[in-house]
Amino acid sequence: MSDFVQIAENLAAGNKPRVRELVQLALDQGESAKKILDEGLMKGMGIVGGMMEREEIMIPEVLDVAQFMSHVINEMLKPLLLEGDMNPYGKVVFATVQGDVHDIGKNLVIMMLEGAGFQVIDLGIDVPPETIVESIRENQPNMLGLSALLTTTMPMIKTTIDHVIDSGLRDQIKILVGGAPVDQEFADEVGADGYAPDASSATQLAKSLAN
């Protein structure tokens, strides 16, 4: 019986060589790659998310752990994983809305979501509503994430959601909104399914909406 808790805790503590050793040990003991991923690494990222929310870990350290985790997955687990194992929570299309070129917060959320087991299709910055609708049609995600940093571009979130409604795709997806000036009140006004103030709670929210 492998110690998945050890993997999770060492990942959260940033003990990189130890994590590699423990993952290798688990594989040698015949544990499945999916179980190591779910109960070890992703649990570890969950701990990191909580620490981030409580401001016990700084963002650059979070990024460092996430990047390391993705190396471990790619190098040690990926060949052993089945289609679908990586992304138990499904697909999210993400975009910074038209007129807005700010994506640091969006990218952070994407990274946390990927670490938590979502497949993310990132459409980038300054994305017109038409492109977003097209991507939903093409990729069939179960969620859409929209972000804006500027108070002057926030209204474009509503325009985009209205466009999704007009195109008849609204019922297929949950819509999450975020960005510095965005709050729950705004999310309610524009008819989003959820709002989160930071990347960690965005991950929790996305998971709860996915289920």
Next chain:
Amino acid sequence: MSHKGLQGGHYRPLSCEQVESLHAAALSVLEKTGFSYEAGLDETLEMMEEFGMRVDREDSRIYFPREQLMELVSKAPKRVVLYSRDGKNDLYLEDDRVYLGTGGAAIKILDLETGEARHTTLQDLYNLGRLVDQLDNIHFFLRPCIPKDIPEALYDENVFYACLKSTAKHVMAGVNDFDGFHKMMDIASMVAGDLENLKARPFVSVIASFAISPMRLCTHSTRIMLEAVRHQIPVALSCAPMAGVSSPITMAGTLVQTHAEQLAGIAICQMIQPGAAVLYGGIPGRANLWNLGYQGGSVECGMMNAAIHQLADHIKVPNYNSSGLTDAKIPDAQAGWEKAMTTMLAAMGGSNYVHHAAGMLNCMITVAHEQFVIDDEIIGLSCKVLAGIPTDPEHLALDVIDDAARGADFIKS
């Protein structure tokens, strides 16, 4: 009494040698790293090539040879006058002369009745203009909030109308697009009597966030910036990297990058119109690495904003930057000391046009009436420091000392 336009420059975080070396580093960044650009700037790229810049279209990158670049930069005026409508608050931006005022595009205001944060309206913008008109230490009115109660497509004309109607002080704002810029021009020309009067004494000016840090030209804002230049309306070339996320975590690295971005923007404007009135708009900021929020109230922001004035002064272009930012959500102790610290440093640094200095709370999301009044005091006291201590015979007060020492008293004399 208002101490506007006094000379600052008492606080210089960079030595002369450091200014030289940061400037040289910025030139080298522009030569070796250059700028990337968004699609849709073909004409501007062609113009830049005519002026000796090297455009690599395959790699979407512009390189700025230093001699041609500095030749253009040297055409920018060392003095820009931003007029007030009534002539009482004209701003002579040059050297280390300091003016401070409002800024931002807040979407929330602490309601006067309930104290709760609620959406800002066009009426709020007008009311704040009236308030600022009466607060002597606030030297200009840069629209501090967005009218959330009207459609976005109507923002530009309504914002300028509300600002011009509410105060005679200089009015500055960003515009959403070309159309908005021309609507603003129509309204301002009407107020001025005609377009020629407006161009002779521009009492309005615009902000264009032409650069996306790090080192990328934004098509939309670059086009607005150049349109303002073509119409002889002064323009602030805003770029506001956050140390740690959109510029290096080090203060020196952030200053070099910001300066490089500004040199490029100023040069592009001078290609359109040599002598165009531009403000060096580098606003070095800082990220809160716990959550990537904007940490405008940090002492490093005060230090870097003083340093950026030195870099602007080095190339003799008046500067536009920030002080008075805070992540405090209400006018509390934190708001008080962060604002006092950064505003005092901006004033003592000699920055010419310091916006955001009044009214802002909550990382630029919120404004509050009472905060404008408090900040009016902070600005007044910061500027008083610049007035220094007079030591002429009257102020030496030797007679008063003599009289008091012989039995009279200070209170009655």
